Amino acid sequence: MHSEDPQHPPIDWQRHEEELADVVQLPLDDTDGPVLVDTPAAQEKPRFGATMRRGERRPVVPSWLRSRAELAYTLRWSAGYVGHVAAYHALRLPKYALKLVFRAPVGLVKAIGGFFRWLFDLEGEAVRQATVRTEDAEAYLKLSRQRDRRVRWRGIVAVFVLLALLIGAGALAVGPQWWTWAVSTVAVIVFGVAGAPADRPLLDTAVVRPRVAALTSDIVVRALSVLGVAGINQAIAKHPKAIGFPAPITRDGPGWRADVDLPLGVTVGEVMDRRDKLASGLGRPLGCVWPEGNADISPSRLVLWVGDEPMAASRQPGWPLLKAATVDVAKPFPFGTDPRGRLVHIELPYTNVLIGSIPGYGKTAAVQLPMLVAALDPHAEVWGYDFKGTGGLDPLAKVCTRYASGMDDDTAEAGLMALRELRAECQRRAAIIKRLPKDVCPDNKVTPELARRIKGLHWLVAVFDECQDLFANAEFGKEAGELAEKIIKLARALGIILVLATQRPDAKSLPTGVSANVGTRFCLRVMGQLENDMVLGTSSYRNGLRATMFTKKDKGVGYLVGAADEAQIVRTFYLDGPTVEQLVARAVAARQAAGTLTERPAEATTTVRRETLLEDTLAVIRADEPKVWMETLVARLAGLRPDMYGDLTREQLGAALKPYGITTTQVWGTDPDTGKSANRRGVERSAISDAVAERNRRRGGQAA
Numbered sequence: 001m002h003s004e005d006p007q008h009p010p011i012d013w014q015r016h017e018e019e020l021a022d023v024v025q026l027p028l029d030d031t032d033g034p035v036l037v038d039t040p041a042a043q044e045k046p047r048f049g050a051t052m053r054r055g056e057r058r059p060v061v062p063s064w065l066r067s068r069a070e071l072a073y074t075l076r077w078s079a080g081y082v083g084h085v086a087a088y089h090a091l092r093l094p095k096y097a098l099k100l101v102f103r104a105p106v107g108l109v110k111a112i113g114g115f116f117r118w119l120f121d122l123e124g125e126a127v128r129q130a131t132v133r134t135e136d137a138e139a140y141l142k143l144s145r146q147r148d149r150r151v152r153w154r155g156i157v158a159v160f161v162l163l164a165l166l167i168g169a170g171a172l173a174v175g176p177q178w179w180t181w182a183v184s185t186v187a188v189i190v191f192g193v194a195g196a197p198a199d200r201p202l203l204d205t206a207v208v209r210p211r212v213a214a215l216t217s218d219i220v221v222r223a224l225s226v227l228g229v230a231g232i233n234q235a236i237a238k239h240p241k242a243i244g245f246p247a248p249i250t251r252d253g254p255g256w257r258a259d260v261d262l263p264l265g266v267t268v269g270e271v272m273d274r275r276d277k278l279a280s281g282l283g284r285p286l287g288c289v290w291p292e293g294n295a296d297i298s299p300s301r302l303v304l305w306v307g308d309e310p311m312a313a314s315r316q317p318g319w320p321l322l323k324a325a326t327v328d329v330a331k332p333f334p335f336g337t338d339p340r341g342r343l344v345h346i347e348l349p350y351t352n353v354l355i356g357s358i359p360g361y362g363k364t365a366a367v368q369l370p371m372l373v374a375a376l377d378p379h380a381e382v383w384g385y386d387f388k389g390t391g392g393l394d395p396l397a398k399v400c401t402r403y404a405s406g407m408d409d410d411t412a413e414a415g416l417m418a419l420r421e422l423r424a425e426c427q428r429r430a431a432i433i434k435r436l437p438k439d440v441c442p443d444n445k446v447t448p449e450l451a452r453r454i455k456g457l458h459w460l461v462a463v464f465d466e467c468q469d470l471f472a473n474a475e476f477g478k479e480a481g482e483l484a485e486k487i488i489k490l491a492r493a494l495g496i497i498l499v500l501a502t503q504r505p506d507a508k509s510l511p512t513g514v515s516a517n518v519g520t521r522f523c524l525r526v527m528g529q530l531e532n533d534m535v536l537g538t539s540s541y542r543n544g545l546r547a548t549m550f551t552k553k554d555k556g557v558g559y560l561v562g563a564a565d566e567a568q569i570v571r572t573f574y575l576d577g578p579t580v581e582q583l584v585a586r587a588v589a590a591r592q593a594a595g596t597l598t599e600r601p602a603e604a605t606t607t608v609r610r611e612t613l614l615e616d617t618l619a620v621i622r623a624d625e626p627k628v629w630m631e632t633l634v635a636r637l638a639g640l641r642p643d644m645y646g647d648l649t650r651e652q653l654g655a656a657l658k659p660y661g662i663t664t665t666q667v668w669g670t671d672p673d674t675g676k677s678a679n680r681r682g683v684e685r686s687a688i689s690d691a692v693a694e695r696n697r698r699r700g701g702q703a704a
């Protein structure tokens, strides 16, 4: 009913209510009586402008045109497709020519037959015969007259055609030879095509396209109704159109996209939980069916994308940085592709990265990507720690300033030392930034410009793969967790990027202070809500981000949160061993050219065993020696354990002792070979005995 209709003036609710109150003595005081809740004002539709403002604007330029990489990929694909089809048919040209030659006589006979049928109007013959059989004289006369008329004018046309053909033939006879060839070729092609059997086309099939059924609203509704979600079934039983489609189902990349409004009270999470049933209802492989939520609109808005082929099986383009000579860490880098085949980028500056999954689903492969990006930037520093010791990151060791791999306490301790160093590095960097003038560093943070220009503020990417083995370590875990939390909170603005990967994201193996403060999260397949929420953030599971829906085949496929406004499903780029080695070789070359490879402290390659180094050093210093030169220590250690310390240099020993807080000082002493006294680098015995005591105290405390 229209409110301006003079027949139906707007209802005066106020008056009715007052009248009603007079009759039934309704209390009108709204504090202690029923209130009229559905007021006319509330029933009004929102004004045009308000709804327009909330409307979702479709992108003007399609996504594949907006991204340079995607445009390049689409153009490359199109060129490749056209090239393939052209080459395929070019090779078969002789075969096609032969086919045409053999088919041309049949085509000629067909053409002549057709011509005579047309000339004598033979199509109508059957009807004329029928009128003879039924002895319908009038109809027969009509048809015969029509036939005579037709045959007359068709005969005249035929005479002209024949004349034209004769003149043509004459011209060919007197014209140059190539005319004859040209006309014969055209005639063979035309009659060859006309003579082709209907079931055997002339051209072979250059590209076999997989046949996939289109997605329709009926199919979607049917699939949703077999999920066993009570809310959906009841709503459909009451009203067959209870499931709404706010936008037409469209082709989106290599698949279909359906925007679906689930019935009231049903959430997208309930559908995502039953992704396998949904796939079965749609009659598609599981890897093709990707339900997503759009919580900005409503928890019941489902965006269903159904791919033509399973995501894990579809061909992924190569990593776009495969050919790059150098890379800039400050720029977003391609991390993977989404189900629609579009590139997904992540940024490293000002964020930390957490990657989690059950074993064997692509954590190490995912961790390698930011590591390689940092490695390919000759001015960035990379640290790598692998606490499971399977050697997944070994190929990258060459470009790491610090690297350790192993599942022993040594590696865990090295990890702890690295975290202590990172903490100290944070303080150093903060001090540098504080000293910088405000116009150079207005936001008190490392900018790409500062990272490039100022020594000590370069990007530092520190990777801790299988970090659960560090954080759950009985001896070093607690301190490591506390340090990691502090670093994560501090380091973002200071150019330090922590990348953590874990296969056991629970409170013990991943301190909540760490998991709560990471900016970029990538969750591959996990088994439960707890792990899911530890990696993706609290309430993620409830909000429909469920990495539990990934199946056995979804290797390298996970939810990426924090890289864009919305969570994205991403399949990471997978680089095999030889490819990684190639990239590392290129990174090494770039670093050599830039003179940054030499920055690696000798400690990174040393084979010094940390657990005995302190004790061994203390053992070779006599109790009456307060200070000892480094070279004396190196010589004595080599004498103590030649196989272990035989190749040890002063620099390596210094670097190996540094993480324990032992620094070298000037020591006055006498050279035993020359008898001359001199001031050289050395260490104090007390520093070493303090470090041993501190270590024993820690171990004792842990054991207690």
Ligand SMILES: Nc1ncnc2c1ncn2[C@@H]1O[C@H](COP(=O)(O)OP(=O)(O)OP(=O)(O)O)[C@@H](O)[C@H]1O
Residues within 6 Å of the ligand: 357, 358, 359, 360, 361, 362, 363, 364, 365, 366, 390, 392, 503, 555, 556, 557, 571, 572, 573, 574
């Ligand atoms: N993006 C990807 N695409 C395809 N396959 C992948 C991808 N990422 C990983 N895989 C496959 O998964 C396997 C396991 O990967 P990876 O070693 O990185 O897993 P992980 O989670 O680190 O395992 P673990 O916890 O045992 O160390 C790889 O060997 C590879 O075959």
